[in-house]
Amino acid sequence: MKIQAPAKTPQIQLIDINGQPIQIGQGKKMLLSLFREATCPFCNFRVYDLTNNYPSLSNLGLDIVVVFKSDREDVLKFIASRPRPFRMVADPEGNAHQTFSVSASMLGKIKAMMLRLPALMSGMGMVGMRGMATGNVMPADFLIDEQGTVVETYYGEDAGDHIPMERIELFAVRGMASRLQPA
Numbered sequence: 001m002k003i004q005a006p007a008k009t010p011q012i013q014l015i016d017i018n019g020q021p022i023q024i025g026q027g028k029k030m031l032l033s034l035f036r037e038a039t040c041p042f043c044n045f046r047v048y049d050l051t052n053n054y055p056s057l058s059n060l061g062l063d064i065v066v067v068f069k070s071d072r073e074d075v076l077k078f079i080a081s082r083p084r085p086f087r088m089v090a091d092p093e094g095n096a097h098q099t100f101s102v103s104a105s106m107l108g109k110i111k112a113m114m115l116r117l118p119a120l121m122s123g124m125g126m127v128g129m130r131g132m133a134t135g136n137v138m139p140a141d142f143l144i145d146e147q148g149t150v151v152e153t154y155y156g157e158d159a160g161d162h163i164p165m166e167r168i169e170l171f172a173v174r175g176m177a178s179r180l181q182p183a
Contacts, residue, residue: 002101009148012099016087017072025148030063032142034102038070038078040134042160054085060172069094104136112159143171
């Protein structure tokens, strides 16, 4: 069953590609993005977008963690081959995807290929022909507050459908004004 916000973040053990555990709800807001495979063209395009937006999001106190249903070698080769300012998780068994009830859809994969051609072509430039051999897992994004509560969920309807950047920015900004107000 898909997670409906607000909800406590499900218990899950995440270890980044450097072997470090990831703590959720430890006093920092987080975007937890569950991606398809590291070879997914749409995923690579989105990682590029997150990388470019990271400085401003980080300045607002937002942590980003991305999870791929791929082995560590593929994450290192296709995602971490360029410097990334956020933490990456290789989860080849898809435990995080199962825990967060992420679905699979062949129709969603085909829909993205037809409707998101510029992103597909840009992503293919990053991963080459390996991008054509991806599975049918759909992406999902979760905005989690400092206490570990999922305050917004976004389950992609196609392989390239992610939470809009404006909603991530709004989440990051929320609460910032109250912290800046004099007591």
